[in-house]
Every structure is written in structure tokens, then in C-alpha cells.
Amino acid sequence: MGAHNQGLEFRHVVKAYDDLCVFENLSLTIGTGEFFVILGPSGCGKTTLLRLIAGLEKVDGGEIWLNGRAIHNQAAGDRGVAMVFQDYALYPHMTVSENLAFGLRNMGVPTVEIAARIADTAKILAIEPFLDKRPSKLSGGQQQRVALGRALVKKPDLLLMDEPLSSLDPALRLRTRRELAQLSRSLSATVVMVTHDQVEAMTLASRIMVMHDHVVQQIGTPLEIFMRPANLFVAQFVGATPMNVLAGQLRNGSDGLAEMTLAGGAVVKTAVPTANLSEGLWRIGLRAEHVMLTAPDGGLSGVVDFVERLGEQSWVHVRLGDGSEVVAAQAGVSALQAGDAVGVTLNGAQAHLFDAAGAAYHAPEPA
Amino acid sequence: MSQARGREVWQWLRYAFCAVMLVLILLPLVWTVFLSLRSNIDLMRQAPLSLFGPYTLGNYGELLKNQTLFRWFFNSMIVSGFSVAGVLVLSSLAGYAFGRLHFPFRNWLYVFVLMGLAIPDQSVILTRHHIFSTLHWHNTYLALILPGLSAPLGVFLMTETFRAIPKGMEDAARLDRASPLMVFWKILLPQTLPAQASLGIYTFLLSWNDYWWPLISATRPDMFTLTEGMAAAQTNYAEVTGMGVLMAEAVLAGLPVLIIYIAFQKHIVSAITGMVKL
Amino acid sequence: MTTRGAPKGWGNLLFALPFLAVYLWLLVYPLLAGIRLSLYRANLFGGEHFIGFENYARLFRDRTFIQALGNSLLFVVLTVPLLIVLALGLALALNRGTRFAGFMRSVVFASSVLSVTVLTIIWRQILVPDGGLISHFSRLIGQTPVAFLNDPKLVLPSLAIITVWWSLGLPMILFLSALQQAPRSVYEAAALDRATPWSIFRRITLPAVMPAVILVAAYECALQFQVFGQPQLLTQGGPNGASRPLVLYIYETGFNHWDIGYAAAASQMLFALILVVSLVPQAGRWLIRGRA
Numbered sequence: 061m062g063a064h065n066q067g068l069e070f071r072h073v074v075k076a077y078d079d080l081c082v083f084e085n086l087s088l089t090i091g092t093g094e095f096f097v098i099l100g101p102s103g104c105g106k107t108t109l110l111r112l113i114a115g116l117e118k119v120d121g122g123e124i125w126l127n128g129r130a131i132h133n134q135a136a137g138d139r140g141v142a143m144v145f146q147d148y149a150l151y152p153h154m155t156v157s158e159n160l161a162f163g164l165r166n167m168g169v170p171t172v173e174i175a176a177r178i179a180d181t182a183k184i185l186a187i188e189p190f191l192d193k194r195p196s197k198l199s200g201g202q203q204q205r206v207a208l209g210r211a212l213v214k215k216p217d218l219l220l221m222d223e224p225l226s227s228l229d230p231a232l233r234l235r236t237r238r239e240l241a242q243l244s245r246s247l248s249a250t251v252v253m254v255t256h257d258q259v260e261a262m263t264l265a266s267r268i269m270v271m272h273d274h275v276v277q278q279i280g281t282p283l284e285i286f287m288r289p290a291n292l293f294v295a296q297f298v299g300a301t302p303m304n305v306l307a308g309q310l311r312n313g314s315d316g317l318a319e320m321t322l323a324g325g326a327v328v329k330t331a332v333p334t335a336n337l338s339e340g341l342w343r344i345g346l347r348a349e350h351v352m353l354t355a356p357d358g359g360l361s362g363v364v365d366f367v368e369r370l371g372e373q374s375w376v377h378v379r380l381g382d383g384s385e386v387v388a389a390q391a392g393v394s395a396l397q398a399g400d401a402v403g404v405t406l407n408g409a410q411a412h413l414f415d416a417a418g419a420a421y422h423a424p425e426p427a
Numbered sequence: 428m429s430q431a432r433g434r435e436v437w438q439w440l441r442y443a444f445c446a447v448m449l450v451l452i453l454l455p456l457v458w459t460v461f462l463s464l465r466s467n468i469d470l471m472r473q474a475p476l477s478l479f480g481p482y483t484l485g486n487y488g489e490l491l492k493n494q495t496l497f498r499w500f501f502n503s504m505i506v507s508g509f510s511v512a513g514v515l516v517l518s519s520l521a522g523y524a525f526g527r528l529h530f531p532f533r534n535w536l537y538v539f540v541l542m543g544l545a546i547p548d549q550s551v552i553l554t555r556h557h558i559f560s561t562l563h564w565h566n567t568y569l570a571l572i573l574p575g576l577s578a579p580l581g582v583f584l585m586t587e588t589f590r591a592i593p594k595g596m597e598d599a600a601r602l603d604r605a606s607p608l609m610v611f612w613k614i615l616l617p618q619t620l621p622a623q624a625s626l627g628i629y630t631f632l633l634s635w636n637d638y639w640w641p642l643i644s645a646t647r648p649d650m651f652t653l654t655e656g657m658a659a660a661q662t663n664y665a666e667v668t669g670m671g672v673l674m675a676e677a678v679l680a681g682l683p684v685l686i687i688y689i690a691f692q693k694h695i696v697s698a699i700t701g702m703v704k705l
Numbered sequence: 706m707t708t709r710g711a712p713k714g715w716g717n718l719l720f721a722l723p724f725l726a727v728y729l730w731l732l733v734y735p736l737l738a739g740i741r742l743s744l745y746r747a748n749l750f751g752g753e754h755f756i757g758f759e760n761y762a763r764l765f766r767d768r769t770f771i772q773a774l775g776n777s778l779l780f781v782v783l784t785v786p787l788l789i790v791l792a793l794g795l796a797l798a799l800n801r802g803t804r805f806a807g808f809m810r811s812v813v814f815a816s817s818v819l820s821v822t823v824l825t826i827i828w829r830q831i832l833v834p835d836g837g838l839i840s841h842f843s844r845l846i847g848q849t850p851v852a853f854l855n856d857p858k859l860v861l862p863s864l865a866i867i868t869v870w871w872s873l874g875l876p877m878i879l880f881l882s883a884l885q886q887a888p889r890s891v892y893e894a895a896a897l898d899r900a901t902p903w904s905i906f907r908r909i910t911l912p913a914v915m916p917a918v919i920l921v922a923a924y925e926c927a928l929q930f931q932v933f934g935q936p937q938l939l940t941q942g943g944p945n946g947a948s949r950p951l952v953l954y955i956y957e958t959g960f961n962h963w964d965i966g967y968a969a970a971a972s973q974m975l976f977a978l979i980l981v982v983s984l985v986p987q988a989g990r991w992l993i994r995g996r997a
Binding site (some may be wrong): 433455456516529548551577676687 | 717723725731732741797811820821822844878882901952959973983
């Protein structure tokens with residue numbers, strides 16, 4: 061096969077349960093030092109992928125390579141991989157330092173070095189004050205640090221995290237997320253993390269893999285995923301509010317760019333080239349910040365359904381004449397009320413187009 | 428106003444009920460201790476006993492000279508001790524298998540085991556007696572211990588305990604390079620210790636107090652357990668020892684279980700409430 | 706080691722094997738062998754021949770058996786309701802965090818840890834007419850002491866009282882744990898709705914302990930149906946069999962008369978009755994679940 065790359069590599073991996081095929085033929089490369097996030101709704105196969113890497117499940121076909129070693133046939137403990145579990149899975153009958161030491165002892169690390177490594181890790185994670193306590197005496201945030209410490213103390217080639225922030229309350233989650241970002245930069249460890257929270261993915265990842273129904277939808281940087289979603293699913297899954305999607309008739313414009321005629325008759329001029337696009341029924345997608353609300357002006361118009369005021373910005377849900385809904389973002393606290401009639405302007409230059417199968421077409425990237 | 432009055436009446440009813448129950452429950456115990464402190468001559472007289480004595484520890488002194496009693500006590504310790512050890516080992520292993528591992532027909536086997544909870548010891552006694560007869564094992568410790576190990580209750584309690592341990596525990600341990608045996612011995616088993624304590628004390632009391640099986644299996648007085656021996660003593664106490672001594676025996680026989688009960692009350696309660704989950 | 710997926714790994718069965726072996730050898734096999742034995746005329750000396758259901762037919766013609774069966778049923782009727790009412794009363798009275806309540810709970814359960822032989826030693830010296838505790842009280846008010854254990858009418862109720870004294874702890878603990886599982890907020894909501902103590906008891910407390918009551922009732926029925934030590938030690942089943950329960954009958958038939966096949970048939974009757982009683986709480990639970 062190919063050259064022995066550094067980092068993690070999946071080669072044609074197959075995994076099935078009973079008759080359900082989870083992965084048919086998955087190939088994937090993750091470079092050293094990357095913070096790679098697998099994003100998707102629950103039950104889409106993310107955790108299975110993590111367990112395959114960890115060796116908690118066996119692949120049914122294909123290979124997994126880590127830093128030039130084939131690891132898919134190795135036992136879980138021998139792969140140089142550590143994992144932070146969703147429920148932490150700390151050993152409740154051991155103190156924090158015993159939790160950290162257990163794996164090192166099994167790896168045959170000398171006692172002196174174990175003590176030194178625990179001291180180092182405890183310092184980095186600020187868990188020194190409770191090294192002699194049992195996990196049940198710690199708060200959720202402290203337990204989370206200990207779980208991270210138990211993984212880091214082994215100095216793994218690869219750190220896996222399964223929804224590590226999901227059992228924290230929102231305020232703590234935000235703080236821990238920032239700490240995690242700093243930590244991963246300073247450690248320059250290779251990390252694969254699973255989450256269903258797209259904000260976590262966007263803020264932490266160097267690259268994101270979006271999964272849905274056991275199928276990889278897109279792999280890319282957070283910016284690529286957000287700006288150039290590969291398909292309708294990604295477009296609507298990523299972002300603070302789902303992308304607005306409206307049906308319409310695609311027509312080739314005279315300048316070679318696509319024009320969409322919406323249900324109400326309004327025409328939106330996009331920046332997507334029409335080369336090779338067939339005319340017909342398409343969908344147009346626009347982020348909330350690219351929908352402008354004006355006084356009713358005879359163009360596309362609708363009635364305000366309700367307004368979500370978040371403080372720094374507001375999301376105005378507008379029902380259009382044909383019954384479809386769009387969400388417009390407004391800076392600050394919107395003065396609009398439910399029932400207000402508004403004109404709707406769509407910023408076609410920022411629009412994405414989706415064909416019948418959901419595949420996305422974008423305006424060319426600015427040079 | 429009337430609601431407050433109603434509450435007051437309830438309160439008094441509660442106190443009265445508690446007081447009556449307290450007297451009814453304690454009086455027999457106090458009476459036994461009272462009799463055990465009176466001389467046999469005192470007890471043989473028909474006249475009512477005076478509350479003001481004379482009191483004596485003579486009956487207890489008499490007991491200390493009684494070799495047979497010590498032998499029975501020793502037998503009970505052996506039988507109860509090994510019953511506890513046996514039940515804990517068998518139940519932990521089976522509980523681990525049923526609660527944590529996978530094998531063919533696991534759930535069917537578990538249901539099959541739980542059905543045993545409905546089989547009373549009394550209804551299997553004839554054939555059980557026959558099994559030990561053909562082996563010539565009656566009047567041995569083994570015969571006194573083994574039947575207690577066949578009860579499924581411990582397996583049920585331990586299976587539920589193992590099941591309650593979070594799922595990721597084995598995974599975490601495997602990533603920490605623990606072998607399957609280490610996972611059981613160092614990770615899972617220590618987490619079941621509170622349940623082991625409850626089950627152990629419960630088993631001890633059950634075995635210590637068992638009268639039915641020793642009565643049938645141990646027919647030689649030197650193999651009697653204390654519970655069985657106390658039965659033999661009370662049917663012919665008048666000729667042999669006298670009532671005062673018998674009462675002192677009852678106090679001494681009750682004392683170990685009462686001490687264990689007081690020391691481990693919490694565990695006994697949790698063992699009992701654990702059974703309800705069935 | 707498999708963590709998920711298809712069940713495989715016969716090796717894992719090894720962990721359960723030691724228990725399963727003892728279980729099969731000393732509980733399941735004796736049960737099945739006992740059922741077989743009940744179809745034979747058998748005695749200790751090895752004589753054994755098949756007689757079908759003759760033993761069972763003989764049981765129903767046997768006055769002593771019918772009397773023992775009746776005694777056992779009567780004993781259950783005498784003990785179980787009284788146990789439940791008193792234990793529920795105690796649980797309600799003691800369901801609080803005070804020190805006295807804690808002490809009282811300990812006292813109530815204490816008698817349950819005594820063996821049946823200690824129990825009977827204690828109570829004999831309370832019930833006997835010459836020198837018993839009750840006889841002292843009777844003399845004080847000028848009555849002739851009653852011979853509780855020699856009166857065919859009083860002997861079973863006396864044994865029932867002893868048994869209730871002995872067994873109050875377990876039901877009380879189960880009721881207490883059921884009471885403590887009832888959420889506090891429900892009581893607070895009821896207090897806000899100005900509910901009376903009686904309606905709180907009827908509408909909130911009782912439904913909360915009902916599953917425990919059914920469970921305890923079934924468990925105690927099964928347990929008291931197996932009563933043996935109290936009559937065997939205090940009355941030897943007398944006077945005139947008035948206190949001989951089913952298990953004592955089985956014991957005497959099997960181990961005094963050595964009529965083993967016949968005793969086995971009586972054992973199966975016991976097993977069948979206990980089985981029926983064991984199924985009641987399950988049925989009750991389904992009923993409650995169905996209503997919820």
C-alpha cells in the first residue's frame with residue numbers, strides 16, 4: 061500500500077453489526093497534531109468510529125494505521141491510544157492519583173516516573189488539590205479534568221474524546237471548551253473528538269468530519285464546512301440557526317450565473333455559475349445574516365411569525381406568502397413584533413444552490 | 428384551627444402507638460434476661476418473683492463450664508463462616524457472568540436461576556436428605572454448608588450490583604492495559620464491596636439461625652449447630668440444667684446475632700431493600 | 706471478551722458454572738426427583754414401586770393432612786394481615802429522622818435476628834401457666850392463668866402472636882423504604898392544596914406503599930405457610946394436632962414414619978401452594994402498571 065504516513069489513517073475500513081453495515085468502505089487521514097472533530101447527530105456512527113480506533117471494537121475489514129504502525133489487530137491497551145469517555149468511567153474505588161497510576165503501572169512504567177508524570181499532569185490540569193480524593197467527592201468539572209488527566213498521563217500518540225463536555229452544565233461547558241482549546245494547542249497532541257454540538261466542533265477543530273446515517277458527509281476546516289457545505293444536510297446542521305432553504309425554478313442568466321425564481325414570483329440572482337447545471341426545480345440556501353428585512357416594497361414579502369431576541373442579535377422568523385419560512389438575523393434587539401408585515405430581500409451573492417439529491421453548488425471562491 | 432387540633436390528635440396517637448409497641452417488643456426480651464439472672468431455687472418456687480432480687484450470675488457461670496455449648500458455638504461459626512464465603516464467591520462469579528458478560532442463552536439461564544427463588548427448602552427436603560445419605564455425608568460440616576449455597580438470592584443481588592456499574596468501566600480498564608482477569612479483580616469486584624457486605628451479613632444470619640436443615644442432617648449431638656442444640660436443650664431442660672441456665676443460654680445464643688445486627692444494621696437493611704427490586 | 710454484538714463466548718459461562726452446578730445438584734434435581742418420588746410408594750429401606758397419583762388421592766382422604774393444611778392456611782390468615790397492619794403503622798409512625806425513630810426502628814427489627822429456638826425459649830416462659838410472665842399478670846387481677854399452648858382454640862393464635870412479634874422488622878423496613886421513595890414534592894403540593902391528614906394518607910401515602918404491601922403480603926404468605934419451628938418446639942403439633950402445620954406433617958411423615966413417597970406428595974402440595982402465592986405479586990404489579 062501507500063507510504064507510511066505519520067498520523068492516523070483509515071484504509072477501506074468496514075464495520076457491521078449483525079446485518080447493519082456501519083461503515084462500508086471508509087478511508088481517512090488525520091495528520092499529527094490535528095484536532096479532528098467528528099460531528100453528527102446521535103446514532104450516526106461517530107462513537108463506533110472512536111471505538112474502532114481505540115480497539116474496543118474490531119474492524120470487519122480494512123486497516124487502521126497510526127504513525128506508521130498497523131494497529132487494527134492490536135489489543136486496546138497496546139495501541140498508544142488514550143480515551144476520555146462520555147461518562148468519564150473513572151474508577152470509583154480509587155483515588156484520583158490511583159486512577160492516573162493504574163494504566164501506567166500496567167504499562168510497566170517505573171514507580172518514580174509514575175509519580176513524576178502524575179505530578180506534571182496534575183499541575184497542567186490543576187487537579188493537584190484533590191489527588192487523594194475519590195472521584196465521587198469531586199464536582200462534574202473536576203471529574204472531567206481527572207478523566208482528561210488519566211488519558212494525558214499516558215502520553216498517548218493519539219487522544220480520543222467521546223462527547224467530553226456533554227455532561228457539564230452550560231456555563232462550565234463554555235469555560236472547559238476554552239480551556240480544552242488552549243490545552244490542545246500547548247500540548248500539540250493529535251486529538252480525535254466526537255460531538256453532536258456544532259459550536260464545540262467549530263471552535264475546537266482544525267478539521268471537522270460531518271457524519272449522518274453512518275455516511276461521511278464532508279471533511280474540511282470549520283470555515284469550509286460553514287462557508288461551503290457539501291450538501292443540504294451539512295448546510296442545515298452547521299450554524300447557529302439552520303440555513304434557510306427555499307424551493308425555486310433555476311434558470312441560466314445571461315451572464316452565466318444562475319437565477320432562481322421563487323414560489324411568489326420573486327427572482328434571486330445568485331453568484332453560482334450555471335455551467336453544466338440543468339434548469340428545473342432546485343433549492344436555494346441562505347444564512348440568516350444574508351436575509352434582509354425592509355418595509356413592504358412590492359417585492360418578496362411576508363409576516364413576522366415570532367422573534368427570538370438573544371441580546372447581541374435577534375432572529376426574526378418570517379412566514380412568506382407561499383407558507384414557507386425564512387429566518388433573518390438582525391443586529392441588537394429587533395423592534396419588530398409578531399404580525400408585522402415586512403419586505404424580504406435575499407442577498408443572492410451569498411446564496412448556495414442544492415440539486416434534487418441535495419448536493420451543493422457554490423459561488424466560486426474569491427481569488 | 429381544627430386542622431391544627433387534628434394534627435395534635437394524630438401526634439398523640441402516634442406516641443401512644445409507639446409506646447405500646449415498644450413495651451410489647453421489649454418486654455419478652457427483658458423478661459428473659461430477668462429470669463436468667465435468678466437462681467434455679469428461686470425459679471422452682473411457685474411464688475411470684477420479686478423484682479428486687481436476689482440476682483445472681485450463677486447461671487452464666489454454669490454455662491461456661493458446659494463443653495457441649497462451646498462445641499455447638501464452634502460448629503455454628505464454622506458452618507456460618509464457610510456459608511458466607513461460599514455464597515460470596517459463587518454469587519460474585521455468577522453475578523459477574525450474568526450482569527457483565529455475554530454467552531449463549533445467558534438471559535434464559537438467568538430466568539431459570541431466578542425461578543429457584545420460588546422453591547421452598549421444605550419441599551425438596553426428602554430428596555436432598557437422600558443425596559447426602561447415599562454419600563454418607565450427614566453429620567459433616569460439608570453437609571451443613573452445601574445446601575445453603577444453592578439459593579439463588581445471592582446471584583440475583585450480585586447480578587443487579589454488577590449490572591449497575593457504569594458501562595464504560597471495562598473499556599477504560601482495557602485501554603489501561605488491564606487483562607480480563609484484572610478487570611474483574613481490580614476494577615469491578617472492588618466496586619461491589621458494599622453489596623458483598625450486605626449479602627455476607629444476611630447470609631451469616633440466615634445460616635446461623637437455620638434450624639430446619641441441621642435438624643435433619645446433623646443427628647449426632649457433637650455436630651449440632653448452636654441453633655439446633657438450643658432446641659434439644661429446651662425440650663429437656665428441666666431434667667438437665669434448670670430453667671435459669673436455659674434462659675442464660677438463650678441470652679448468650681441471641682447475643683452474637685444482636686451484636687452483628689447492631690454493628691451492621693445499615694448493611695442488613697440494604698440487603699433487604701435490595702431484594703425488593705425483583 | 707465481547708462488549709456488544711452477537712452473544713458468543715461459551716468461555717464466559719465458566720464464571721456462572723460453579724453456582725449453576727450447586728443449584729442444579731441441590732435445588733433443581735431434588736425438586737424434580739421429589740416430584741418423581743411422589744408417584745411411588747417408597748420407604749427408607751429401598752422398596753419402591755410406581756403407583757401413579759395414589760399418594761395424592763391418599764392425601765385427600767387423610768384427616769391428619771387435611772387438618773395440617775387447614776392449620777397452615779389458618780396460620781397465614783392469623784399472621785399476615787396483623788403483620789401488615791402493625792408494620793405499616795410502625796413505618797408511618799417512624800418515617801422521620803429523629804433519634805427516637807431511629808432507635809425504635811432498631812428495636813423493632815432486633816427480634817427478627819433471633820433464631821427460632823431462642824424465640825421459643827423466650828416465649829415459653831411467657832405463655833406457660835405456671836410461672837410464665839402472663840400468668841403473673843393474671844394472678845395479679847385474680848384470674849386463673851390460661852394454658853395458651855394446651856388449649857386447641859388458643860394454641861394457633863398464640864403461635865401467631867409470637868410469629869408477628871418475631872417478624873415485624875422485615876415488612877416495616879420494606880414499607881419504610883417505599884415511603885421514602887415517595888417524592889417530597891407531592892406532599893408539599895398536597896399541603897399547599899390544604900389536604901387533610903386523612904386524605905393525604907388515602908390519596909398519596911397508600912398508593913405509594915401499595916406495591917410494597919402486595920409484595921410483603923405475598924412474601925409473608927409464602928413464609929408463614931412454611932411455619933415449622935414454633936409449633937415443633939413449643940407444642941409438637943398438639944393438642945390433638947390443633948397446631949400441626951403442613952411442614953411439621955411432612956417432617957413427621959418423612960422422618961418419623963419414613964413414608965417417603967407419601968411425604969414427597971405432601972411436599973409437592975406445599976410447593977404448588979407457594980408457587981401460586983409467589984405469582985401474586987407479579988400479577989399485582991402488572992395490574993398496578995396497567996392502571997398507571
